[in-house]
Amino acid sequence: MTALIQPFWSSVPQTDIDDLHRRLAETRWPPAGPQDGWAGGADQAYIRRIVCLWGQFDWPAFEKRLNARPNFVTEIDGQQIHFLWVRSPRPNAVPLILTHGWPSSFLEYLPIVDRLTDPVGNGPEDGPAFDVVVPSLPGFGFSAAPQWPGMSPRRIAGLWVKLMQRLGYDRFAAFGCDWGAYVTALMGLDHPDRISAIQMGYLSLMSPDARPNASDLEEKAYGERRRRWNDEEFGYFYQQGTKPATVGIPLNDSPAGLAAWIIEKWRAWADCIDDPAEIIAMDSILATLSLYWFTQTASSSARIYYESRRDPVRLAPGQRVEVPSGFFLEAPRSSSPGKTERTGPPPRRLAELAFNVQGWFVAPKGGHFPGLETPDLLTREIRSFFAAQHRPHA
Numbered sequence: 001m002t003a004l005i006q007p008f009w010s011s012v013p014q015t016d017i018d019d020l021h022r023r024l025a026e027t028r029w030p031p032a033g034p035q036d037g038w039a040g041g042a043d044q045a046y047i048r049r050i051v052c053l054w055g056q057f058d059w060p061a062f063e064k065r066l067n068a069r070p071n072f073v074t075e076i077d078g079q080q081i082h083f084l085w086v087r088s089p090r091p092n093a094v095p096l097i098l099t100h101g102w103p104s105s106f107l108e109y110l111p112i113v114d115r116l117t118d119p120v121g122n123g124p125e126d127g128p129a130f131d132v133v134v135p136s137l138p139g140f141g142f143s144a145a146p147q148w149p150g151m152s153p154r155r156i157a158g159l160w161v162k163l164m165q166r167l168g169y170d171r172f173a174a175f176g177c178d179w180g181a182y183v184t185a186l187m188g189l190d191h192p193d194r195i196s197a198i199q200m201g202y203l204s205l206m207s208p209d210a211r212p213n214a215s216d217l218e219e220k221a222y223g224e225r226r227r228r229w230n231d232e233e234f235g236y237f238y239q240q241g242t243k244p245a246t247v248g249i250p251l252n253d254s255p256a257g258l259a260a261w262i263i264e265k266w267r268a269w270a271d272c273i274d275d276p277a278e279i280i281a282m283d284s285i286l287a288t289l290s291l292y293w294f295t296q297t298a299s300s301s302a303r304i305y306y307e308s309r310r311d312p313v314r315l316a317p318g319q320r321v322e323v324p325s326g327f328f329l330e331a332p333r334s335s336s337p338g339k340t341e342r343t344g345p346p347p348r349r350l351a352e353l354a355f356n357v358q359g360w361f362v363a364p365k366g367g368h369f370p371g372l373e374t375p376d377l378l379t380r381e382i383r384s385f386f387a388a389q390h391r392p393h394a
Contacts, residue, residue, distance in 0.1 A: 004166060008071040008082060008142065010063050012294045017059055020255055020293060024055045027256040038267065038274075038338035042260035046267075046275070050259050050285075057286040059294075069110075073142070076162050079151070082106075082142035083135035085167065088117040090129035094196075094390050095169035096382075097133045097160055101178020102301055103262040104369060105141045105291050106134045107284065108177075111375035116382065127387030130173075135163060137179065139300030141291050146300070152311035153179060153304065157186035161194050170194065173386055175328075177201035177370065179304055185355075186313060188323040197389035199326035199359065199382060201370065203346045207353035208317050218347050225332060225343045232340045233268060236261075240305035248299020255293055262289060268339060269368035271330075280372045315354060326359025326385040327351060328378065330367055342367070359385040 029044065037043050073082050084106060087093065096116065098109045109132075116130040136143040138151050138159070160183065164172045173196050176184035181200035188198045189205070213219050239247050251258045263276070266285065272278040276285060292298055332344025345362050361381050366374035 002166075005072050005074045008073045009067045010071075010142065012059060012063060016294055020290075021055050023255050024051050027051055027254070029256075036338070038264070040338075042264040047256065047260045047263065050263055050289075051256050053282060054255065054259065054286050054289060057283070057290065059287075059290050062283070062287050062290070069113075071142075074163065074166060076159050076166070078148075079138055079146060079159060080144035081135055081138070081159065081163060083133055083163065084109075084113065085131075085133050086113050086117050087131045088129040090117075090119070092128075093117070093131045094128040094386060095133070095164060095167075095172035096130040096386070097135070097164060097172060097174045098371075099135065099160070099174070099176035099180030099183045100137065100140070101176070101180050102140075102304065103265055103288075103292070104178065105288055106136045107141075107288055107291060108369055108371040109134045110371075112371050112379045112382075115375065115379040119383065127383040128390045130386075131169070133164065133167065135160065137183075137301070137304065139303055140297055141295055145297065146303070150307065150311070151303070152307040153182045154186050154190070154311055154313055155307075157183050157190060160187060161191045164194070171196055173197050173199075173389070175199045175382055177328075178368065182308075185321060185325075188321040188325065188355075189313070189315075192321075192323050195323045197324040197326070197358070197386060198321070199328060199385050201328050201330070201368075203327070203351050203354070205313065205315055205321065205354045206350065207315050207320060210350045210353050213349075216347070219349075222343065222346055225341055229340055229343050236265065237305060240302040241309045242306065244302035244306045245299060248302055251298035251302075252296055255289070258293060258298055259289055261298075262292065266369070269342070271333060271365055271367035271373060274339075279366070280369060284372050320353065321355045323356060324358040324389050325351075325355035327357070327361065328370065328381050328385075329360075329362045331362050331364065333367075358388065361385075 070085050072085055100106055100108050113132050116132050119129045139145045174184045174187050181202035182204035184198050184200050185204045188195050251261055266276040270276040270279055329345035330342055332342050351357050370378040
């Protein structure tokens with residue numbers, strides 16, 4: 001521990017909690033309209049239920065449990081970063097950084113941290129134990145909102161490398177989902193001397209050599225699913241990618257609006273039929289909403305879409321991420337009216353053009369938030385993949 005790394009404890013004032021409860025109770029709901037459930041966006045009846053449950057959520061009790069974890073903050077290149085740092089009691093543990101996405105947070109990985117630091121009963125007995133670092137992306141959770149333009153995923157990848165070096169890890173492994181998959185891929189692309197292996201929940205880089213094969217049925221079906229998904233589900237992406245500050249103002253003012261914006265995505269992306277609480281504990285959902293609300297990060301978290309569009313990363317012909325790469329992927333699944341079929345795993349050929357693929361796993365269940373939906377399965381596959389890459393550390 002150095003003076004550059006400071007312990008952190010969350011301390012939300014009771015006045016902020018009271019203000020949240022007042023705003024929830026005074027929500028101004030839209031007049032009743034066509035009853036089409038989720039087909040036209042957030043289902044008002046469901047969001048009303050969430051607002052009621054959120055008003056009963058015991059944030060101080062959750063905060064106490066969170067503060068029992070080893071939380072820290074540090075400043076790197078003028079950016080304050082919050083992170084969990086849980087070290088394994090086992091010798092020769094593999095340093096592993098876990099990166100979340102949107103509309104998630106570092107809380108997504110809480111269920112798997114202890115499983116990863118202690119191998120007993122959590123995967124192959126000859127597999128590695130991990131020293132686990134879980135940072136909050138800049139502008140998310142307890143990490144400060146960037147005060148200057150340019151905080152793109154590529155820049156974040158560089159921050160993560162500096163963070164791990166500051167913690168004493170010159171070489172480390174990385175896992176990420178959603179934006180975390182992109183940041184993880186960019187660490188492998190830009191810093192191969194620092195990264196031992198990467199595992200991702202999403203194919204975030206494509207090779208210019210990946211021309212569609214019209215005669216390949218798998219590639220054709222994947223392309224059709226992607227087109228449907230983009231047509232029906234990408235409204236939020238374009239809004240946050242072009243005008244994040246506009247949507248940030250109402251989301252920062254209305255907890256019901258914040259809940260509608262976030263929960264609609266959790267329902268669409270989780271492996272549920274109609275209610276994300278079918279597969280994710282309601283307390284985890286409410287804790288995530290509370291974290292976004294109390295830290296006032298609806299606007300600053302949306303900005304990652306904007307910054308990514310301004311600083312796109314494109315592979316050159318023949319270029320790929322050469323560090324050993326694994327994938328933990330969602331299967332295509334559609335379960336109810338108003339819920340678009342997920343794109344599912346890309347054809348492996350496309351991934352192999354962009355990555356040195358050494359692991360490929362399509363989950364039989366679970367969706368976009370595996371740390372919360374299928375923590376045992378995710379733990380097993382993380383340990384299995386990195387065991388193959390870190391035999392000397394077993």
